[in-house]
Amino acid sequence: MLEIVGARKTFHAGSVNEVRALAGVTVSIPPGSFTVVIGTNGSGKSTLLNAVAGSFLLDEGKVRLAGQDITHWPEHGRAALLGRVFQNPFTGTAPQLSIAENFALAARRGYTRGLGWAVNAGLRRQLGEVVAQLGMGLEDRLDTPIGTLSGGQRQALTLLMATWQKPQLLLLDEHTAALDPKSADQVVTLTEKIIARQQLTALMVTHSMQQAARFGDRLVMMHRGQIIEDFAADRKKRVRAEELLERFEELRRSELLDESAAEMLERCYV
């Protein structure tokens, strides 16, 4: 269960580059929900995810996860509760370490790390089975540095790592945006499979209206740091990609109107 209450965040406050990335976001995501977040560029959708992950601390507001107030927890502390997959397929893995070593790190997420052997026989056996399910032939290459693999392969492995220890919440930050269409499709299918099988609670940011319409049981639309639409249950099931695009077009037009109106007012009164 994730609860965000009145979250506000302004970057570069007081400078010309000031960005109000989150302007009072309140949302709660019940256990087992797969929520998709969409929005225009700079709408704050990735910022919302990073606020949960702890990449920065909020200016105002609270974040509660799994019954704990994590508002002031550092990023590495929250990681015990979270699985994360990033937009950049190279962010989620350590390139010079082998596939097995990367998974050894993921297997200790939320536990202390002592002087026990990192890659042990048990892990290796389990890993071989899990990685074989990808159908990428990686089970025979567990000792190769993960940096030698393609973006799609690394993103698929990152997803497996993020869910190796069942997370309280899985955060997916446009995790297929940087992949070629075929790999993106593979990763999306894998995502759906893992979420269904492990009955995970997930929060996915996407730029793809097709993905937004197809996945999840709830759809949240963000604009200018706020949530402007919340499609749940039946409404989410009926929503189509074209509809979402129309809604964005509407937003764009209203924005144009706002600006020209402001200009007109300026001309008249200043």
Add this chain to the structure above:
Amino acid sequence: MSLLIGSLTLGFILALLALGVHISFYIFDFPDMTAEGSITLGAAVAAVLLAKGCHPLLATPAAFFVGGMAGAVTGIQAMKFKINKLLAGIMTMTALYSVNLRIMGRSNIPLMNEKTLVTEVESLSRRLLGTSTINLLHWEVSSRDVGQLALCPLLIALVALILYFFFRTNLGTAMRATGDNAQMIRAQGVDDGTMIILGLAVSNGLIALSGALLAQYQGFADVQMGIGMVVWGLASVIIGEALVGTRDLGYTITGAVMGSVLFRLLVAIALRWGMNPNDLKLTTALFVFLALITPKMIPYFKARLRRFAHA
């Protein structure tokens, strides 16, 4: 012959420096200047303890722990107080100059008359070999030199093995991943700041250990002995990389040790050929400069060559 044996022994002793520099510069991508202070710190701590009559087997590891503390100080400055990494190291290095003088009480401590690892080895090898000189490939060499040359690789191999196994544990793997991808390791629930502090402690511990052995080998500890050590360590690591590549943890550790030994051999050859010892640091710096720019220059020259061939 004794020049050869001497430079090999020195190469093995300074291999610990190379390992330390490898950990900070290459594994953690942290340009740590603390090394210049911590190698002297190790020498100072060991020398003072030995002069007080402490057993060498206690005085030598003590240097490791004190050096580790110096590394942690740099790490804390950089990670907890967000001070520029280079500056953090330079500040610790500068502070250590005073600390080392305080520890030693003067700028130089001779160890000629103390019981050190060297004298221990000397008496051991004399007992084992029976004579004070032995005939090695028709060369008369002192059994002390042979004993040292036999012991140093064993000691360094032991340290390198411990290091290798340490970096294969859960903690060690997390440390390696920190230098590789800090965002990744935070997402796996590890505080990257703590890992870097710990890593610098290990690195400077090894460097101080190198200093402790160096002081005993050369028979004195001097407050100036750390100058230029980072570049020496880097030269060794670069040679090691050229020898074994950067493939795997085991290779890179072995490479650093081999690089250090080869570097000392090259230095001995250069000195034998009549290079002015005063030019040693300049030459080393130039060598490191060339080694660092060559990989970048090769594609440039290849492109030039190709254009030339097409014209």
